[in-house]
Amino acid sequence: MRKLEQMLSPQSIALVGASKNLNKLNGRPLKFLLEKGYAGRIFPINPNYESIADLPCYPAVSAVPEPVDLAVVMVPARLVPDTMRDLASASVPAAVVFSSGFSETGGEGAALEEEVRQIAREGGIALCGPNCLGLINSFEGVMASFSQFANGETPPGPVGFVTQSGAFGTAIAALARNRELGLGYFVNTGNEAGVHFSEVMEDVLADDRISVGAGYLEGLADGNWFARTAQKALELNKPLVVTKVGRTSAGAKAAASHTGALAGEDAIFQGVCDQFGVIRAPDEEVMLDVVDAFASGARPSDSRLGIITQSGGAGVLMADGAEERGLTVAALQPDTTRRLKQIVPAFGAVGNPVDITAQFIAEPEIFRDSVIAVMDDPAVDIGIVWFQLMHEFVDQLMDVFRAIREGVSKPVLVCWVAGPADGISQLRELGFPVFRSASAALNAAGAAARFGKHRAAWESERNAAEQPLPSPVDLSGKGVLPAMETFELLTAHGLSLTPSRLCATAEQAMEAAQALGFPVALKIESPQILHKTDIGGVVLGLADSDTVRHGFDTVMQRARAAHPDATIDGVLVQAMQTEPSVELVVGLKQDPVFGMVVMLGMGGTALEVNPDVVFRKAPVSEAEALRMLDQLRGRGLLGEVRGRPAVDRAAVARLVAATSTFAAANADQVAELDINPVLASAKGARAVDWLLISKGGPRR
Incomplete structure (x- = not known):
């Protein structure tokens, strides 16, 4: 039994608060339940009536002589606490509270909402709301909602939709209906004083009748639960498609590390979506485009696209747009090309895109056979068919698509520009998703390919033995850790850091340089100086003992001049890497929603000017770290460039994975970690500079 079975x-x-006037907001749920044929028991609750719509009416839920699974609360906010107490005394397991006037109104409302929250928690009531439109389960006619959406047809379908917004959620639901996308569930979670988005979505996806989840988000109460829900969706092979607002929020405030400064709320949310296979749509139209493809069963294992059109121009347009959506225009095999030459008119095109021309109107078998030939090609994972108008040829087209349905097992998306409504409906009945434009079809195909690849990766990696986390270390109250203490700690956890020694005198620095090998770098070490280069506290490329002595004196003088009261611990002497390398940055950040997250990005000056970073929830596997590298805009720099050999990507992945494992083991201890730069070369990946800040201690 699902956790929210009695609610959903x-x-x-x-x-509760039912009206005799079934057109009023508090009368609509009863009207909808009766109209939609709800087969369960209905108990109107209102002390002012003996009956409503020929049903016995009770003064309170506690007076109902039978068990109640779900209470729909439609009373003013001030009466909600007493109503919830009545539900608790009657052992009602679930409630939907429509009432507004809670935290969305400010102080007094927030206090009232907290009272309701406590009553629900103590009474064991799964609470949806308050300030919500409620929920609809169209499979069973459950209409616990006053939404306008319930006024129209609510045919059941494979889509489970959960929304934090009532009005906008209703608009999305109405758009889905216009597209003939059946919503099996519509749930508005409102203020989320009880159940929240991820909790509801997890239960919705657990229904065997649901094959895809869709959601509208404004914020997350529990990032860990969201990640678990996404993982469960992957396990069930049920794509989760979300639109989340707040993409351009200010995010993290100024922080001591680059990681802290760059870890904006939206960047981390996007990273978690990428990590767990959640498809993020920028708006409601794209969301429904993507959901349309998934609802039809589109689950390609890779991203190689086959394009069949009646317009050469449309084919070129789609080929241009494919790459930016993560698709590859497949190179058709020679056997397929030869086969197409026997089908397509000589004035058409048999490459990919395939242009069958308008000749197919006279010879529909051209259309049918071309699509089947392209989709038979082993190099093609998903197809898009483009055509326009055809109002007078709907019957012939339906015959063609019936044959395609029978002859093709791979997903085929249809772009029918300015097509007739009846034709589009018939095509949907055959199980094909239909799109209004090439761009919409490409968005859907790209999303389907991303999910398919992520699911395939999950399948191949899920049986890999999970490594136990190391024992946590005690960092309590330390704040910013000294460089050498951090060095010992991180190297013990498997990170590769450049050999370093802390020296208090110039003589010690010269000895350290001799032992480490020239050239070396010198860096001031002080609890009060975090950004050493800002005060000239770093000198590089020292090739002999004399330059080390002079460099030691120089950085000490600069540090004392810039910070006369600073405590100077000494100078860090580090061996310098001489082989050609690429600068990367790796970091950790404690996020209030998702907990410990790991960052990977291009380092050096680019980090200051045009940040190129990606985030994941810790820990991550080495395979996931490689996918992080693939997401960087500057990933091309990791390959062979002007004679410099390619970077050892596997070494970078090991360093990122080890950093994230350290983070997960010490999530209660670490506030931030900045490793910048990491020098990645053909010989490996080694951290050159690092800054570790623990929770609860003094900040430098």
């Missing part, structure tokens, strides 16, 4: 699929419903 109740056998009995009490309507």
Whole structure:
């Protein structure tokens, strides 16, 4: 039994505050339940009536002589606490509270909402709301909502939709209906004083009748739960498609490390989506485009696209747009090309895109056979068919697509520009997703390919033995850790750091340089000086003992001049890497929603000017770290460039994975870690500079 079974699929419903006027907001749920054929028991609750719509009416839920699974609360906010106490005394397991006037109104409302939250928690009531439109389970006619959406047809379908916004959620649901996308569930979580988005979505996806989840998000109460829900969706092979607002929020405030400064809320949310296979849509139209493809069963294992059109121009347009959506225009095999030459008119095109021309109107078999030939090609994972108008040829087209449905097992998306409504409906009945433009079809195909590849990776990696986390270390109260203490700590956890020694005198520095090998770098070490280069506290490329002595004196003088009161611990002497390398940055950040996250990006001056970074929730595997590298805009610099050999990507992945494992083991201890730069070369990846800040200690 699902955790929210009695909320989402109740056998009995009490309507608290029900009205005799079924057109009023507090009368609509009863009207909808009766109209949609809800088969369970309905109990109107209102002390002013003996009956409503020929049903016995009770003064309170506690007076109902039978068990109640779900109570729909439709009373003013001030009466909600007493109503919830009545539900608790009657052992009602779930409630939907429509009432507004809670935290969305400010102080007093927030206090009232907290009271309701406590009553629900103590009474064991799964609470949806308050300030919500409620929920619809169209499979079973559960209409625990006053939404306008319930006024129209609510045919069941494979899409489970959960939204934090009521009005905008209703608009999305109405758009889905216009596209003939059946919503099996519509749930508005409102203020989330009880159940939240991820909790509801997890239960919705657990229904075997649902094959895709869709959601509208404004914020997350529990990032860990969201990640678990996404992982469960992957396991079930049910794509989760979300639109989340707040993409350009200010995010993290100024922080001591680059990681802290760059870890904006939206960047981390995007990283978690990428990590766990969640498809993020920028708006409601793209969301429904993507959901349309998934609802039809599109689950390609890779991203190689086959394009069949009646317009050469449309084919070129789609080929241009494919790459930016993560698609590859497949190179058709010679056997396929030869086969197409026997089908397509000589004035058409048999490459990919395939242009069958308008000749197919006279010879529909050209259309049919071309699509089947392209989709038979082993190099093609997903197809898009483009055509326009055809109002007078709907019947012939349906015959063609019936044959395609029978002859093709791979996903085929249809772009029918300015097509007739009846034709589009018939095509949807055959199981094909239909799109209004090439761009919409490409968005859907790209998203389907991304999910398919992520699912395939999950399948191949899920049986890999999970490595146990190391024992946590005690960092309590330390704040910013000294460089050498951090060195010992991180190297013990498997990170590769450049050999270093802390020296208090110039003589010690010269001895250290001799032992480490020239050239060396010198860096001032002080609890009060975090950004050493800003005060000239770093000198590089020292090739002999004399330059080391002079360099030691120089950085000490600069540090004392810039910070006369600073405590100077000494100078760090480090061996310098001489082989050609690329600068990267790796970091950790404690996020209030998702907990410990790991960052990977291009380092050096680019980090200051045009940050190129990606985030994941810690820990990550080495395979996931490689996918992080693939997401960087500057990933091309990791390959062979002007005679410099390619970077050892596997070494970078090991360093990132080890950093994230350290983070996960010490999530209660670490506030931030900045490793910048990491020098990645053909010989490996080694950290050159690092800054570790623990929780609860003094900040430098």
